[in-house]
Amino acid sequence: MSYELYYWPTIQGRGEFVRLALEEAGADYIDVARESEGIAMMMRMMDHADHPPFAPPFLKDGETIIGQTSAILLYLGARHDLAPKDPTGGLWTSQIQLTIADFVAEAHDTHHPIGVELYYEDQKDEALRRSAEFRKSRIPKFLEWFETILERNSARGGYLVGSTLTYADLSLFQVVEGLSYAFPKATARALKKAPKVSTLHRAVSERPRIKAYLESPRRIPFNEAGIFRQYPELDG
Protein backbone atom coordinates (compact mmCIF):
# COMPACT_ATOMS: atom_id res chain seq x y z
CA MET A 1 0.00 0.00 0.00
CA SER A 2 1.21 3.51 -0.82
CA TYR A 3 1.99 6.10 1.78
CA GLU A 4 -0.19 9.17 1.60
CA LEU A 5 1.61 12.47 2.13
CA TYR A 6 -0.53 15.48 2.97
CA TYR A 7 1.03 18.88 2.38
CA TRP A 8 0.38 22.16 0.58
CA PRO A 9 0.63 21.42 -3.14
CA THR A 10 2.38 24.57 -4.39
CA ILE A 11 5.39 24.87 -2.08
CA GLN A 12 8.33 22.78 -0.92
CA GLY A 13 7.94 23.95 2.69
CA ARG A 14 8.25 21.43 5.50
CA GLY A 15 6.73 18.75 3.29
CA GLU A 16 9.90 18.70 1.23
CA PHE A 17 11.86 17.01 4.03
CA VAL A 18 9.38 14.14 3.87
CA ARG A 19 9.33 14.05 0.06
CA LEU A 20 13.12 13.74 -0.03
CA ALA A 21 13.09 10.80 2.39
CA LEU A 22 10.33 9.03 0.43
CA GLU A 23 12.16 9.62 -2.86
CA GLU A 24 15.53 8.39 -1.56
CA ALA A 25 13.80 5.32 -0.11
CA GLY A 26 12.13 4.62 -3.45
CA ALA A 27 8.87 4.34 -1.53
CA ASP A 28 5.47 4.40 -3.21
CA TYR A 29 3.61 7.50 -2.13
CA ILE A 30 0.78 9.75 -3.21
CA ASP A 31 1.24 13.50 -2.72
CA VAL A 32 -2.46 13.74 -1.94
CA ALA A 33 -3.06 17.49 -2.00
CA ARG A 34 -1.62 17.69 -5.52
CA GLU A 35 -4.40 15.41 -6.78
CA SER A 36 -7.94 16.48 -7.59
CA GLU A 37 -9.94 17.28 -4.40
CA GLY A 38 -6.78 16.62 -2.40
CA ILE A 39 -6.75 19.84 -0.40
CA ALA A 40 -10.35 19.31 0.71
CA MET A 41 -9.42 15.81 1.84
CA MET A 42 -6.43 17.19 3.77
CA MET A 43 -8.60 19.75 5.56
CA ARG A 44 -11.22 17.11 6.41
CA MET A 45 -8.59 14.91 8.02
CA MET A 46 -7.24 17.80 10.09
CA ASP A 47 -10.77 18.59 11.24
CA HIS A 48 -11.94 15.09 12.02
CA ALA A 49 -9.08 12.68 12.78
CA ASP A 50 -8.89 11.14 16.24
CA HIS A 51 -5.25 12.24 16.25
CA PRO A 52 -5.58 15.54 14.38
CA PRO A 53 -2.31 17.01 13.12
CA PHE A 54 -1.81 20.63 14.19
CA ALA A 55 -0.62 21.49 10.67
CA PRO A 56 0.62 19.80 7.49
CA PRO A 57 2.74 17.90 6.65
CA PHE A 58 1.32 14.63 7.86
CA LEU A 59 1.71 11.10 6.61
CA LYS A 60 -0.88 8.35 6.47
CA ASP A 61 0.33 4.77 6.52
CA GLY A 62 -2.68 2.47 6.62
CA GLU A 63 -4.57 3.55 9.72
CA THR A 64 -1.67 5.47 11.25
CA ILE A 65 -1.55 9.25 10.84
CA ILE A 66 1.65 11.02 11.86
CA GLY A 67 2.18 14.77 11.99
CA GLN A 68 5.26 16.88 12.70
CA THR A 69 8.11 16.55 10.21
CA SER A 70 10.61 15.21 12.74
CA ALA A 71 8.18 12.50 13.90
CA ILE A 72 7.40 11.50 10.31
CA LEU A 73 11.11 11.15 9.56
CA LEU A 74 11.69 9.14 12.73
CA TYR A 75 8.99 6.78 11.50
CA LEU A 76 10.25 6.56 7.91
CA GLY A 77 13.90 6.36 8.92
CA ALA A 78 13.32 3.19 10.90
CA ARG A 79 11.39 1.55 8.05
CA HIS A 80 13.64 2.45 5.13
CA ASP A 81 17.19 2.24 6.46
CA LEU A 82 17.48 5.99 6.64
CA ALA A 83 18.59 5.94 10.28
CA PRO A 84 20.74 3.64 12.43
CA LYS A 85 18.91 0.73 14.04
CA ASP A 86 20.63 1.12 17.42
CA PRO A 87 18.70 3.37 19.84
CA THR A 88 21.60 5.76 20.47
CA GLY A 89 22.22 6.32 16.77
CA GLY A 90 18.51 6.69 16.12
CA LEU A 91 18.15 9.30 18.84
CA TRP A 92 21.22 11.19 17.62
CA THR A 93 19.77 11.32 14.10
CA SER A 94 16.49 12.61 15.51
CA GLN A 95 18.32 15.20 17.61
CA ILE A 96 20.04 16.57 14.50
CA GLN A 97 16.69 16.65 12.68
CA LEU A 98 15.08 18.57 15.55
CA THR A 99 17.86 21.13 15.39
CA ILE A 100 17.34 21.43 11.63
CA ALA A 101 13.64 22.02 12.37
CA ASP A 102 14.56 24.86 14.73
CA PHE A 103 16.80 26.35 12.04
CA VAL A 104 14.00 26.10 9.46
CA ALA A 105 11.56 27.85 11.81
CA GLU A 106 14.04 30.68 12.24
CA ALA A 107 14.54 30.91 8.47
CA HIS A 108 10.77 31.20 8.07
CA ASP A 109 10.53 33.94 10.65
CA THR A 110 13.01 36.13 8.76
CA HIS A 111 10.11 37.12 6.49
CA HIS A 112 7.39 36.66 9.13
CA PRO A 113 8.86 38.00 12.38
CA ILE A 114 5.55 39.41 13.67
CA GLY A 115 2.97 36.82 12.72
CA VAL A 116 1.95 34.19 10.19
CA GLU A 117 -1.45 35.82 9.79
CA LEU A 118 0.06 39.01 8.33
CA TYR A 119 1.52 39.59 4.87
CA TYR A 120 5.24 40.05 4.42
CA GLU A 121 4.60 43.60 3.25
CA ASP A 122 3.01 44.39 6.61
CA GLN A 123 6.08 43.29 8.57
CA LYS A 124 8.85 44.27 6.20
CA ASP A 125 10.67 46.67 8.53
CA GLU A 126 10.85 43.99 11.20
CA ALA A 127 11.87 41.42 8.57
CA LEU A 128 14.84 43.58 7.58
CA ARG A 129 16.05 43.68 11.17
CA ARG A 130 15.44 40.01 11.87
CA SER A 131 17.15 38.93 8.65
CA ALA A 132 20.23 40.97 9.48
CA GLU A 133 20.50 39.10 12.81
CA PHE A 134 19.83 35.78 11.09
CA ARG A 135 22.58 36.37 8.52
CA LYS A 136 25.09 37.65 11.06
CA SER A 137 24.54 35.24 13.96
CA ARG A 138 22.30 32.32 13.14
CA ILE A 139 23.38 31.02 9.72
CA PRO A 140 27.05 30.87 10.81
CA LYS A 141 26.19 29.30 14.18
CA PHE A 142 24.03 26.51 12.75
CA LEU A 143 26.38 25.73 9.84
CA GLU A 144 29.33 25.63 12.24
CA TRP A 145 27.45 23.08 14.34
CA PHE A 146 26.81 20.83 11.33
CA GLU A 147 30.45 21.19 10.28
CA THR A 148 31.57 20.15 13.78
CA ILE A 149 29.36 17.06 13.68
CA LEU A 150 30.80 16.05 10.31
CA GLU A 151 34.34 16.58 11.64
CA ARG A 152 33.72 14.49 14.75
CA ASN A 153 32.03 11.59 12.97
CA SER A 154 34.73 8.96 13.27
CA ALA A 155 33.30 6.95 10.35
CA ARG A 156 34.77 9.60 8.00
CA GLY A 157 32.32 8.92 5.17
CA GLY A 158 31.13 12.49 4.99
CA TYR A 159 27.72 11.75 6.57
CA LEU A 160 26.32 13.31 9.73
CA VAL A 161 25.68 9.96 11.46
CA GLY A 162 27.73 6.79 11.04
CA SER A 163 28.94 5.56 7.68
CA THR A 164 25.75 5.68 5.60
CA LEU A 165 23.16 8.22 4.53
CA THR A 166 20.38 9.15 6.97
CA TYR A 167 17.35 11.39 6.64
CA ALA A 168 19.31 14.06 8.52
CA ASP A 169 21.71 14.27 5.57
CA LEU A 170 18.78 14.72 3.19
CA SER A 171 17.36 17.44 5.42
CA LEU A 172 20.67 19.28 5.66
CA PHE A 173 20.87 19.15 1.86
CA GLN A 174 17.43 20.79 1.68
CA VAL A 175 18.38 23.50 4.19
CA VAL A 176 21.48 24.40 2.16
CA GLU A 177 19.35 24.47 -0.99
CA GLY A 178 16.84 26.77 0.68
CA LEU A 179 19.36 29.10 2.28
CA SER A 180 21.25 29.37 -1.01
CA TYR A 181 18.02 30.41 -2.70
CA ALA A 182 16.87 32.85 -0.03
CA PHE A 183 20.17 34.30 1.14
CA PRO A 184 22.67 33.60 -1.67
CA LYS A 185 25.32 36.08 -0.51
CA ALA A 186 25.20 35.34 3.20
CA THR A 187 25.04 31.58 2.63
CA ALA A 188 27.99 31.55 0.23
CA ARG A 189 30.05 33.40 2.86
CA ALA A 190 29.04 31.01 5.64
CA LEU A 191 29.62 27.89 3.53
CA LYS A 192 33.26 28.90 2.97
CA LYS A 193 33.79 28.07 6.62
CA ALA A 194 31.79 24.83 6.36
CA PRO A 195 33.45 22.85 3.55
CA LYS A 196 32.22 19.48 4.78
CA VAL A 197 28.65 20.75 4.71
CA SER A 198 29.18 21.86 1.09
CA THR A 199 30.62 18.49 0.16
CA LEU A 200 27.70 16.64 1.75
CA HIS A 201 25.22 18.92 -0.02
CA ARG A 202 26.81 18.10 -3.38
CA ALA A 203 27.01 14.37 -2.63
CA VAL A 204 23.30 14.23 -1.80
CA SER A 205 22.40 16.12 -4.99
CA GLU A 206 24.26 13.49 -7.02
CA ARG A 207 22.57 10.43 -5.55
CA PRO A 208 20.67 8.79 -8.41
CA ARG A 209 17.19 8.89 -6.89
CA ILE A 210 17.60 12.43 -5.56
CA LYS A 211 19.02 13.65 -8.87
CA ALA A 212 16.10 12.10 -10.75
CA TYR A 213 13.65 13.65 -8.31
CA LEU A 214 15.17 17.13 -8.53
CA GLU A 215 14.89 16.98 -12.33
CA SER A 216 11.30 15.74 -12.25
CA PRO A 217 8.03 17.74 -12.11
CA ARG A 218 7.51 16.26 -8.64
CA ARG A 219 10.06 18.80 -7.32
CA ILE A 220 8.19 22.08 -6.90
CA PRO A 221 10.46 25.06 -7.63
CA PHE A 222 11.25 27.48 -4.80
CA ASN A 223 8.86 30.41 -4.75
CA GLU A 224 7.79 33.34 -2.59
CA ALA A 225 5.00 31.46 -0.82
CA GLY A 226 7.29 28.93 0.84
CA ILE A 227 9.65 28.96 3.79
CA PHE A 228 12.70 30.02 1.79
CA ARG A 229 11.89 33.17 -0.18
CA GLN A 230 14.13 35.20 -2.41
CA TYR A 231 13.63 38.73 -1.19
CA PRO A 232 16.90 40.44 -2.20
CA GLU A 233 16.42 43.14 0.43
CA LEU A 234 16.75 40.48 3.17
CA ASP A 235 20.14 39.21 1.91
CA GLY A 236 23.41 41.11 2.04
Add this chain to the structure above:
Amino acid sequence: MSYELYYWPTIQGRGEFVRLALEEAGADYIDVARESEGIAMMMRMMDHADHPPFAPPFLKDGETIIGQTSAILLYLGARHDLAPKDPTGGLWTSQIQLTIADFVAEAHDTHHPIGVELYYEDQKDEALRRSAEFRKSRIPKFLEWFETILERNSARGGYLVGSTLTYADLSLFQVVEGLSYAFPKATARALKKAPKVSTLHRAVSERPRIKAYLESPRRIPFNEAGIFRQYPELDG
Protein backbone atom coordinates in the same frame (compact mmCIF):
# COMPACT_ATOMS: atom_id res chain seq x y z
CA MET B 1 23.41 5.66 38.48
CA SER B 2 21.81 9.12 38.47
CA TYR B 3 20.81 10.95 35.34
CA GLU B 4 22.69 14.18 34.80
CA LEU B 5 20.59 17.08 33.54
CA TYR B 6 22.44 20.01 32.01
CA TYR B 7 20.56 23.29 31.81
CA TRP B 8 20.86 26.94 32.80
CA PRO B 9 20.65 27.06 36.59
CA THR B 10 18.59 30.22 37.13
CA ILE B 11 15.59 29.69 34.82
CA GLN B 12 12.89 27.12 34.20
CA GLY B 13 13.22 27.45 30.43
CA ARG B 14 13.16 24.36 28.26
CA GLY B 15 14.91 22.40 31.02
CA GLU B 16 11.73 22.52 33.07
CA PHE B 17 9.97 20.06 30.76
CA VAL B 18 12.72 17.55 31.55
CA ARG B 19 12.73 18.35 35.28
CA LEU B 20 8.98 17.70 35.47
CA ALA B 21 9.33 14.30 33.81
CA LEU B 22 12.21 13.30 36.08
CA GLU B 23 10.30 14.46 39.17
CA GLU B 24 7.07 12.64 38.22
CA ALA B 25 9.10 9.50 37.51
CA GLY B 26 10.81 9.74 40.90
CA ALA B 27 14.11 9.35 39.06
CA ASP B 28 17.47 10.11 40.63
CA TYR B 29 19.05 13.06 38.85
CA ILE B 30 21.62 15.75 39.35
CA ASP B 31 20.80 19.22 38.01
CA VAL B 32 24.47 19.65 37.16
CA ALA B 33 24.71 23.34 36.35
CA ARG B 34 23.23 24.21 39.74
CA GLU B 35 26.18 22.54 41.46
CA SER B 36 29.61 24.13 41.97
CA GLU B 37 31.55 24.34 38.67
CA GLY B 38 28.51 22.93 36.91
CA ILE B 39 28.19 25.59 34.22
CA ALA B 40 31.85 25.17 33.22
CA MET B 41 31.27 21.42 32.93
CA MET B 42 28.17 22.02 30.77
CA MET B 43 30.11 24.31 28.42
CA ARG B 44 32.98 21.80 28.17
CA MET B 45 30.58 19.06 27.14
CA MET B 46 29.00 21.24 24.47
CA ASP B 47 32.45 22.08 23.15
CA HIS B 48 33.95 18.61 23.16
CA ALA B 49 31.32 15.85 23.00
CA ASP B 50 31.32 13.54 19.98
CA HIS B 51 27.59 14.25 19.76
CA PRO B 52 27.59 17.91 20.82
CA PRO B 53 24.18 19.31 21.76
CA PHE B 54 23.35 22.52 19.89
CA ALA B 55 22.05 24.05 23.12
CA PRO B 56 20.95 23.04 26.63
CA PRO B 57 19.00 21.19 27.91
CA PHE B 58 20.74 17.88 27.46
CA LEU B 59 20.66 14.70 29.49
CA LYS B 60 23.51 12.33 30.24
CA ASP B 61 22.65 8.73 31.03
CA GLY B 62 25.89 6.79 31.42
CA GLU B 63 27.70 7.30 28.14
CA THR B 64 24.64 8.51 26.23
CA ILE B 65 24.16 12.25 25.76
CA ILE B 66 20.80 13.43 24.40
CA GLY B 67 19.93 16.97 23.43
CA GLN B 68 16.65 18.56 22.29
CA THR B 69 13.82 18.55 24.82
CA SER B 70 11.49 16.41 22.68
CA ALA B 71 14.18 13.76 22.15
CA ILE B 72 15.01 13.69 25.86
CA LEU B 73 11.35 13.18 26.71
CA LEU B 74 10.99 10.44 24.09
CA TYR B 75 13.90 8.70 25.81
CA LEU B 76 12.63 9.19 29.37
CA GLY B 77 9.02 8.42 28.46
CA ALA B 78 9.92 4.93 27.28
CA ARG B 79 11.97 4.19 30.41
CA HIS B 80 9.61 5.53 33.06
CA ASP B 81 6.11 4.67 31.85
CA LEU B 82 5.45 8.24 30.82
CA ALA B 83 4.39 7.25 27.29
CA PRO B 84 2.52 4.32 25.75
CA LYS B 85 4.64 1.30 24.84
CA ASP B 86 2.92 0.73 21.48
CA PRO B 87 4.65 2.55 18.59
CA THR B 88 1.53 4.43 17.46
CA GLY B 89 0.84 5.77 20.94
CA GLY B 90 4.48 6.63 21.44
CA LEU B 91 4.62 8.58 18.19
CA TRP B 92 1.38 10.40 18.97
CA THR B 93 2.76 11.47 22.35
CA SER B 94 5.91 12.71 20.65
CA GLN B 95 3.88 14.55 18.02
CA ILE B 96 1.99 16.43 20.74
CA GLN B 97 5.28 17.25 22.46
CA LEU B 98 6.75 18.60 19.21
CA THR B 99 3.73 20.86 18.81
CA ILE B 100 4.19 22.06 22.39
CA ALA B 101 7.82 22.80 21.52
CA ASP B 102 6.67 24.93 18.57
CA PHE B 103 4.27 26.78 20.85
CA VAL B 104 7.04 27.40 23.40
CA ALA B 105 9.33 28.78 20.69
CA GLU B 106 6.59 31.19 19.63
CA ALA B 107 6.04 32.23 23.26
CA HIS B 108 9.76 32.95 23.55
CA ASP B 109 9.76 35.06 20.42
CA THR B 110 7.06 37.37 21.77
CA HIS B 111 9.82 39.13 23.72
CA HIS B 112 12.60 38.34 21.22
CA PRO B 113 11.06 38.76 17.77
CA ILE B 114 14.22 40.12 16.15
CA GLY B 115 17.05 38.11 17.65
CA VAL B 116 18.29 36.23 20.70
CA GLU B 117 21.51 38.23 20.70
CA LEU B 118 19.67 41.51 21.39
CA TYR B 119 18.13 42.71 24.64
CA TYR B 120 14.36 42.90 25.01
CA GLU B 121 14.66 46.67 25.32
CA ASP B 122 16.21 46.80 21.86
CA GLN B 123 13.27 45.02 20.22
CA LYS B 124 10.41 46.24 22.35
CA ASP B 125 8.39 47.85 19.55
CA GLU B 126 8.50 44.63 17.57
CA ALA B 127 7.69 42.65 20.72
CA LEU B 128 4.52 44.68 21.23
CA ARG B 129 3.34 43.84 17.71
CA ARG B 130 4.30 40.17 17.87
CA SER B 131 2.67 39.71 21.28
CA ALA B 132 -0.59 41.20 20.03
CA GLU B 133 -0.63 38.61 17.22
CA PHE B 134 0.34 35.85 19.64
CA ARG B 135 -2.49 36.73 22.03
CA LYS B 136 -5.06 37.16 19.30
CA SER B 137 -4.27 34.20 17.03
CA ARG B 138 -1.77 31.78 18.47
CA ILE B 139 -2.76 31.20 22.12
CA PRO B 140 -6.38 30.44 21.12
CA LYS B 141 -5.34 28.24 18.18
CA PHE B 142 -2.95 26.08 20.20
CA LEU B 143 -5.25 25.77 23.24
CA GLU B 144 -8.14 24.84 20.97
CA TRP B 145 -6.01 22.06 19.48
CA PHE B 146 -5.20 20.64 22.93
CA GLU B 147 -8.88 20.88 23.91
CA THR B 148 -9.84 18.96 20.75
CA ILE B 149 -7.35 16.21 21.53
CA LEU B 150 -8.73 15.87 25.06
CA GLU B 151 -12.27 15.73 23.68
CA ARG B 152 -11.42 13.06 21.12
CA ASN B 153 -9.50 10.81 23.50
CA SER B 154 -11.93 7.94 23.85
CA ALA B 155 -10.34 6.81 27.14
CA ARG B 156 -12.11 9.78 28.84
CA GLY B 157 -9.62 9.99 31.71
CA GLY B 158 -8.76 13.61 31.05
CA TYR B 159 -5.30 12.86 29.67
CA LEU B 160 -4.00 13.76 26.22
CA VAL B 161 -3.03 10.20 25.29
CA GLY B 162 -4.76 7.01 26.44
CA SER B 163 -5.88 6.48 30.02
CA THR B 164 -2.75 7.38 31.98
CA LEU B 165 -0.43 10.35 32.41
CA THR B 166 2.28 10.96 29.78
CA TYR B 167 5.08 13.47 29.57
CA ALA B 168 2.89 15.45 27.14
CA ASP B 169 0.44 16.11 29.98
CA LEU B 170 3.29 17.36 32.17
CA SER B 171 4.47 19.62 29.36
CA LEU B 172 1.00 21.04 28.73
CA PHE B 173 0.77 21.76 32.47
CA GLN B 174 4.02 23.71 32.23
CA VAL B 175 2.87 25.68 29.18
CA VAL B 176 -0.32 26.71 30.96
CA GLU B 177 1.75 27.72 34.00
CA GLY B 178 4.05 29.79 31.84
CA LEU B 179 1.34 31.44 29.76
CA SER B 180 -0.61 32.27 32.91
CA TYR B 181 2.48 33.98 34.30
CA ALA B 182 3.43 35.85 31.11
CA PHE B 183 -0.01 36.67 29.67
CA PRO B 184 -2.44 36.39 32.59
CA LYS B 185 -5.29 38.27 30.94
CA ALA B 186 -5.06 36.71 27.48
CA THR B 187 -4.55 33.22 28.91
CA ALA B 188 -7.52 33.45 31.27
CA ARG B 189 -9.70 34.45 28.32
CA ALA B 190 -8.45 31.59 26.14
CA LEU B 191 -8.75 29.00 28.93
CA LYS B 192 -12.46 29.76 29.30
CA LYS B 193 -12.87 28.06 25.91
CA ALA B 194 -10.60 25.17 26.90
CA PRO B 195 -12.09 23.75 30.11
CA LYS B 196 -10.53 20.31 29.66
CA VAL B 197 -7.08 21.91 29.41
CA SER B 198 -7.76 23.77 32.68
CA THR B 199 -8.88 20.57 34.38
CA LEU B 200 -5.78 18.70 33.23
CA HIS B 201 -3.55 21.55 34.40
CA ARG B 202 -5.09 21.39 37.87
CA ALA B 203 -4.92 17.59 38.00
CA VAL B 204 -1.21 17.62 37.20
CA SER B 205 -0.53 20.27 39.85
CA GLU B 206 -2.14 18.01 42.46
CA ARG B 207 -0.15 14.88 41.71
CA PRO B 208 1.85 14.12 44.87
CA ARG B 209 5.32 14.20 43.31
CA ILE B 210 4.58 17.29 41.20
CA LYS B 211 3.03 19.08 44.18
CA ALA B 212 6.06 18.30 46.33
CA TYR B 213 8.38 19.46 43.58
CA LEU B 214 6.53 22.74 43.01
CA GLU B 215 6.78 23.52 46.73
CA SER B 216 10.48 22.63 46.89
CA PRO B 217 13.51 24.85 46.25
CA ARG B 218 14.23 22.68 43.21
CA ARG B 219 11.45 24.58 41.38
CA ILE B 220 13.01 27.83 40.18
CA PRO B 221 10.46 30.68 40.23
CA PHE B 222 9.48 32.26 36.92
CA ASN B 223 11.58 35.34 36.17
CA GLU B 224 12.38 37.78 33.40
CA ALA B 225 15.37 35.82 32.07
CA GLY B 226 13.34 32.77 31.07
CA ILE B 227 11.02 31.88 28.22
CA PHE B 228 7.85 33.08 29.95
CA ARG B 229 8.35 36.67 31.12
CA GLN B 230 5.90 38.92 32.88
CA TYR B 231 6.07 42.13 30.87
CA PRO B 232 2.64 43.69 31.48
CA GLU B 233 2.91 45.75 28.29
CA LEU B 234 2.85 42.50 26.26
CA ASP B 235 -0.40 41.26 27.80
CA GLY B 236 -3.83 42.74 27.28
